[in-house]
Amino acid sequence: MGRGSAVVGRALALVFLGVQRVRHPRPIHPRGLPLTGSVHWMPRNTRSGIRWIDDPAAGERQPLEGRLSRSIGLPAPLPDVIGLALRVQTPEGPADIEFASTGSGVPLRFTLLLRLRPSPSVYGTLVPYESDQIRAA
Numbered sequence: 001m002g003r004g005s006a007v008v009g010r011a012l013a014l015v016f017l018g019v020q021r022v023r024h025p026r027p028i029h030p031r032g033l034p035l036t037g038s039v040h041w042m043p044r045n046t047r048s049g050i051r052w053i054d055d056p057a058a059g060e061r062q063p064l065e066g067r068l069s070r071s072i073g074l075p076a077p078l079p080d081v082i083g084l085a086l087r088v089q090t091p092e093g094p095a096d097i098e099f100a101s102t103g104s105g106v107p108l109r110f111t112l113l114l115r116l117r118p119s120p121s122v123y124g125t126l127v128p129y130e131s132d133q134i135r136a137a
Contacts, residue, residue: 029083032069039064039088052090064088068118071100079114084123099123 019028038061047054056062064086071081082101087094101115102108102124115121 028071028073029067029069029085030073032067032083032085035066035068037064037066038062052088052092052095062088062090071112079116081112082115082118082121082123084118097125099125102126 016028040061041053041056052062066084066086069083069085070076071083074080084099086097086099088097100123101113101118101121103111103113104122104124109124110126112126113121
């Protein structure tokens with residue numbers, strides 16, 4: 001992880017710890033809709049560097065669990081940041097991928113945006129992800 005990412009990560013951790021003291025035990029995404037499904041990776045010309053994405057068994061679907069939630073937990077008539085958390089069951093164990101409602105393109109791709117409902121929304125990640133095979137920022 002780059003130095004800038006580490007500083008941002010530590011700053012966000014402090015913010016969430018502060019919010020958690022006010023909204024214990026779950027400071028954000030207090031309620032959510034549980035989801036189940038599967039993921040099937042389509043063939044492509046580029047590789048991610050992550051084995052369970054690049055080399056899944058031919059035609060095999062990987063089971064996943066998910067949760068769709070409103071970040072702040074505001075009542076439904078009000079807009080909120082929408083979160084989508086996915087846990088994919090891989091041969092190496094579970095892999096968590098978290099998304100939030102963002103804009104598309106630079107600079108809005110790095111901006112959390114309030115939405116009235118989950119669809120139609122663009123979902124992106126604001127944090128770097130790390131795996132045993134690759135470190136991405």
